[in-house]
Amino acid sequence: MKMSKRNVLGIVAFSILTVFLVFSMLMLHFGNIHPFGNPQENDMDSYIISNAQEETGANNAVTSVVFDYRGFDTLGEATILFTAVAGVVLLFRRLKK
């Protein structure tokens, strides 16, 4: 594929513009991020730490979040894996005679 000079110039200009936009947005909101190592007090954190063992019965609070409090999210994750496997098997089935 041959690219004309105008196309290359356009692509370069578009990339520079995108980088500039992303960088300026990042700089604009950089001051609002909390300092590293000092997370703010969060109601959700303390709720899960104090109630996860009693409500889900699991000593591992991370698993209790992944499979119980945010079970619907894990369902989406499992669907992604299922779709990936189905796609790969479908794609490579054509190579077999």
Next chain:
Amino acid sequence: MKNSEGMSKIVKTAASTIFVFTLIYGLYVIAHGHLTPGGGFQGGAVVASGLVMLIVVFGSSWTMKKIKEENLSILESFGAIGFIGLGFLGLLFTGIFFKNFIVGHNMFFGMIPDFGSTIANINTGGVLPLMNFAVGLKVIAGLFAIVLVMAHATSSYSKEAGKK
């Protein structure tokens, strides 16, 4: 171990010894997902990497002969059905999707541990260990099926190209 494809006899012997321990470790991570770090995804990845080692060592067509990829698809679908079925059982028993409906009963993973860092009891967690098993089955079969199908397709393709 009569097949000529794959690596040398030394590698095959070492791999078939290591494979058992990889399998045990991965299943341990899955089974203790509600007590220790890890869970279905992580343990499934460990087991799947052990199975991928078999592909590397013994060759993809030997592995394909032993384990068909259709069987892996069926296994993965069983994991998915188990996971969604547990979610729907929560809907059936309590009216909330993905509700932990087993916890609180004193049997079948239903016990509640004391607050704080306590001695781990495998009989806790309610629906979480079952979901870990379902997701672990899904990840084992899924990752192994992906690698097996790709390896077999590329090896058969290169074999055909070599014939011509």
